[in-house]
Amino acid sequence: MNMQNTESLAPPPPRDLRSMRLPMVMMRDILLKTIFRKNTNTSSEIAAAICLPVQITQELVDMAREQKLLEAMGTLNANSGNEMGYQLTDAGKARALDALGQSEYFGAMPVPLDVYSEQVERQSIRNIQITRGQLTNAMGHLVLPPTLLDQLGPAVSAGRSILMYGPPGNGKSSISNGIRDALGDRVYVPRAIEYAGQVITVYDPIVHTAVDEVEEDMSSLRRAKRFDQRYVCCERPTVVTGGELSLKMLDLVYNPTARTYQAPLQLKSTGGIFIVDDLGRQEEPPQALINRWIVPLEESKDILGLQSGEKFEVPFDTLVIFSTNFHPNEIFDQAALRRIFFKIKIDGPSQEDFLKIFAMVARKKGMPLDEAALVHLLKKKYPTIDNIYANYQPVFLIDQMISICEFEGIPYQMSPELIDRAWGNMFVKDEKIVK
Template identity: 40%
Template sequence: MPPAGRSDDNPFNLENPSILDIAPPEPKSLEETGLKMGLLSDIALKFLYYSGTGTGMAIAEELCLPWPGVIERVVDFVATEKLVDLRGGKGFGRASVEFVLTEKGREYARDALTRTTYVGPAPVPIDQYNALITSQTEENPVVSREDLLMGLSHLTVTEELLDKLGPAVNSSRSLFLYGPPGNGKTSLAEAISRMFGGEAFVPYCLEIDNQIIKVFDSLNHSPVPLEVGRDGAGRRQTFEMDHRWQLCRRPAVVVGGELTLETLDLIYSETARFYEAPFQVKANGGMLLIDDFGRQKVHPTDLLNRWIVPLEKRIDFLTLHTGKKFEIPFEQLLVFSTNLDPKELVDEAFLRRIKYKIEVKNPDEETFRDIFQRVCEAVGIPYVDQAITYLIEAYYKPRNMQMRACHPRDLVSLIKDAARYRQIPPALSKDLLDQACEVFLVDL
């Protein structure tokens, strides 16, 4: 029997094994990389410049390209140009021979560093990237009602909200979550991202016009091990793909008040002399959440106007510091989350382009009690329904106060603090509830 979670058709234990059908194949020649000899030799020379020496295989591992047919030719080229010397090595074959820069090679490396300081995995040409990302979108799984229920099982969600979220999630287009603060809009968006499941291919970096754009970001991309799997008989299986790409969990990029128009285009470092990809490129194949929309330094209308073409055409346009513009896919679920009235933020024309506008309302009393019970169970405090009745009758109704989904969590946290101070077990007692409400609900 195959190990749990694996099968003959899924030896690598992937959530979406069909993603491997579009995996970029390992290039067998320099031509298949889509890159010029000059760019690859520059990266190899800079690697040797920083490391002092390196074998052919070390160069191949640094550039994430195979030795035969690719790095072998790069090394032949720099050796022919007398940019490197052989220092010797262990084993047989040139792959295990150590190379060191000649004085001419050091000059070439320093010159290459004036153009860009980038050293690492070789970039993926923009045309190869665009083709794979477009194909990858066709592999997006359908999120069923059961998937939705499971993905939101840790939250209390009404049937009405559930039936609105389902089609929006499967659209993989755009979603506007709005409503009063504290009702779980961000939690919903994060749960939606996890619900997508599956994997996506992310390149370490891109190349266009010999310019390098760094895409892979360890804060937003979680690699999936894909070195060795086992089939149903327990036999080891390997999967060879282009190692300039990483198979990652579907990205979920969250940005808030730090978002500006500048961060939605390429960010060029004058010091490093290469680019950092903007948020929407890092989110390709997953979700981009604009949290607290309307709280950014840039005006919401200007920010939203930036999204009009990507939302309609599913492509974005980025600009190099040379002034050249180029196309790149815009393939993600774009989620806006705001506490403000959407009509006060944007005009009707833009709202029409956002296909799904879903209000996340204040919980009713039944939902409020259910949330309180879940919170109590999570922290090990006995739930007492009469205590919630007291809370509502003594505090919410007399003050005409709206219940919020975050209140149970916050009140229970305060009850625990008070109980710890008094050195008594936390409980939904009148004394502890009163103490929590007096410091928490006073200004609400």
């Protein structure tokens, strides 16, 4: 998606206080808390801190002045562009401290949940159309059977759930990352959203990659004013979880000290991809995890709960990729399987593809190929494991031989003897340990 399309998806800046659709008292208190915490003085400084246009910020400042919570300090020096400076009155300081006691949140004004829902619809992952070329380019470093792309393409374009299953070590994680790379466009992530007077922070620098617009275009300052600064322009997010995933991680995170909420992982991944790797290795059984996803996957909405016990709906616009080494029938009932839209088996490579991968890895790592070593590998070693090939094995074997060569102080090379030594580290001999 090009920059023009990204701009057309941008959330427009609010026009006035009324169009903010936030409680006036909440906006005023966030203004006071921000001035108190950040020690900002001028309207333009305050506007930058609360991520609102200067004219709306000025409306808030004027309202606080009428309520005797702010007072003008007179004109500041030339460094401030001769802007009027403001400071909290004693009543304003008292109100700021009282408000901080109720919630420590200050800074960017939150986006109301219903306004954010409209933005999610505009930039929905289900609006993306992935071409075969895009997917092939993103998977270029992998040797995959052509039929696999036939299955993956429609699955990614649909923006629906995908279950990838098959024996370990065949690139399910790499394929998931390739899908992420194929998306390639941007979304707007709110710094925080508001529901029922509660603030939920969403933007997370660990999950979200902000786009550095200065490098993109010299007119970035002009463009910055074109979208609501309460959002951050980011690459489509990707959240990857593995054996550590628990049901609790899918709930709102409440900070009792700050009295604020943090969005759960699946809300942070809105507009992007949520990868559940190694399904079946978590503490909770896979069936319990999939049951938690049933409503979001079917209805494109998730249900979260506040500390008060109140439940509310948030948009669920995420491509969920489940990856497992188990057969689906072993870990799910049929009702759960019906709700996963695409089921794709990722098998080990054929002997021909295995050799292609082996040659590609050897070339990349500077390891010369040796015919006798390859014949020994295919005729002597693989028959001992029923000729079952896996995508991870070429990298493993070549890295082992490189380590041996470096230890022995000899040039990189492969031979039947080095193959045997490398093979010995790939599998553990099945034997009883006498204690």
